[in-house]
Amino acid sequence: MASQKKFWQWSRGTYRFLIVLCASVLIISIIMFYKYGDELHWDAKEKDTYIETPENDTERIENGIHLRTGLKEGVGLTETINNCTTCHSAKLVTQNRMDRERWTATIRWMQKTQNLWDLGPNEEIIVNYLVTNYPPGKKGRRENLDNVEWYELKN
């Protein structure tokens, strides 16, 4: 009886120790992953993938334009690329010019009807980016004809 009780106490202690140990390992690894996750190379295959991503080519920014998407360089570019170019191409963004109210209304419309997700804190960053880089310009009721390519007309 006595030895059984002793064994029971001993194993309870061991379990407690094991639980605490596991929990701390888990917490430490979550913290490490969060801090250094991107620097870790999980295996050789992933390393290859990383090198082959077209970061150097198509993610290049030239003359203030992000080459792959055609979006203008500016604060919030990354958030905009991440959230605004998965369904349709960025051309639908760069073609448009709106003020804050109308950009926001467009986002609401996509959220209501087109499966666009809640943008959370990114919404303000994205709307700021859009209003800064794609604001409405004045066109008036009819513009001059511009970019005319002149040529000799042969009848």
Place this chain on the structure above:
Amino acid sequence: MNRRKFVRRSALAAFAGLIGTDIVFGAKMTEGYVPLGAQDPDPFDLFDKDPEMVLLNDKPWNMEARAHLLDDSITPNKYMFIRNNGIVPEQNEVSDWKLTVDGESVKQQKSYSLSDLKSRFAPHTYQLTLECGGNGRAEFDPPAKGNQWTIGAVSCAQWTGVRLRDVLEDVGIKNDAVYIGYHGADLHLTRDPNKEPISRGVPMSKALQDETLIAFQMNGKDIPLVHGHPLRLVAGGWPASVSGKWLKRISVRNKVHDGEKMEGSSYRMPCEPIAPGEVISDDDMCIIESMPVKSLITHPKSGAMLAKGKTMDIRGHAWAGELEVGKMEYSIDFGATWKPCSLEKPVNRLAWQRFSANIAFPKKGYYEIWAKATDTKGLSQPMILPGWNPKGYLNNACHRIAVKIT
């Protein structure tokens, strides 16, 4: 992992959720990098389009013509604009394609194979003007949202098919039928199978017109994939968005069709005119029906230089939605004086009409040639932008080209 990368991971997770699979090594993917499977090839090759066409959007595909490309009487495929709302369906096999007619107001639901349609109903061919409701959107101030069409989202090809009316008669329609709505095989941009990219329609009066077709040919050949192969509803003179592509189903409704892009500000105008930029409630918007009178100078191309003393031949097309164009004029003095153009009759109802003129210029210098059509009810194209609306529809302002006399 910094905030930016966290954002990237969240976005990827969302994207993976959307396409329904895990993206392996997603965390290492560059920001916004599109996986190879989602990349698309050269649209000019893919869709047989002339390289002078203008690409507005590559996902979804949206492409417009330039005025001088639209000079043919019958628009060939290579100059026909593309307006897609979703993802073009993949089609290797269409032999088992079925068109189903259903809805509250059919006496029975019925399906037809392609060969049923071709063998059981008489074929008809019409040349039909299809213009995107948003053609000309780019000119509105404040800017209206959507693809920024300039002048090239219009075409007039020859469509062959069976009359929608004949098919509806065969199905049997109840007296309470109000509207038809189409359903196509295209996918929503998110590939969500429960969402349609677009599903619009027309009232019964338009559905029952002679010229409203379930078409299987364009310009004498199978309809090109991007224009709706193998079946397309074609209703000339109305916003081209009612001419549903990749037609799978027609629902005969006992109320106004409530499909995707029938509601909100899509293809709707303020019922009562509003000031530019004014905010308007969806309840005060009305569905666009016939397109307004309009014209395009297709020759010469803007930028022509001509020696003094020579005259210039101009030509183009004019159209007026449900109506005919009754009068065509041009001006070389910004509307101070208008001179008549000669105007041909349409080859059939709802086809555009040829106009032409021969112009003499009084002295050297810069001119603009403005063209103005007037419909049979006396409505003309405005020289300045017509009524502003949130989505920039129905801009039928006069087209003009720049010329120099040297």
